[in-house]
Amino acid sequence: MDDRRIGRFALSAELVKRNPETARKIMGRCIVVRCEMMFEHDTLEYVALSPDFAEIERGIVLPVYDVIISEGGERIDFKVSNVELRGCALLRSPA
Numbered sequence: 001m002d003d004r005r006i007g008r009f010a011l012s013a014e015l016v017k018r019n020p021e022t023a024r025k026i027m028g029r030c031i032v033v034r035c036e037m038m039f040e041h042d043t044l045e046y047v048a049l050s051p052d053f054a055e056i057e058r059g060i061v062l063p064v065y066d067v068i069i070s071e072g073g074e075r076i077d078f079k080v081s082n083v084e085l086r087g088c089a090l091l092r093s094p095a
Contacts, residue, residue: 004052006033009065009078022073029076051080064080 016023026050030050038045047062056063 003049004040004055004058005051006047006049006056007063007065007078007080008045009067010038010041010045011067013037013042013044016044017026019073022069022076025073025076029078030058031064050078054080 011023011026029052030037030046032048034047036045037043048088053065054063064081066081068077068079070076
């Protein structure tokens with residue numbers, strides 16, 4: 001796999017249970033390569049590939065994205081939330 005548009009994001013387990021259509025829309029925007037249930041926060045943490053993510057260099061800390069859902073769930077965006085982390089070098093922002 002040579003895709004460098006990879007990042008991490010989390011969804012609350014409550015969102016997935018109560019609003020599966022929105023969760024499906026989010027999952028339709030990425031290819032999940034890892035998912036872990038974080039019981040202490042009641043969230044599902046994902047590592048995924050997405051054209052919405054910025055390209056990154058190999059071997060660095062993966063950027064963390066916030067999932068922004070519009071009122072009514074019609075629009076979904078990913079926004080980098082940890083660009084200040086050292087070692088998290090973005091090569092190119094998504095178009």
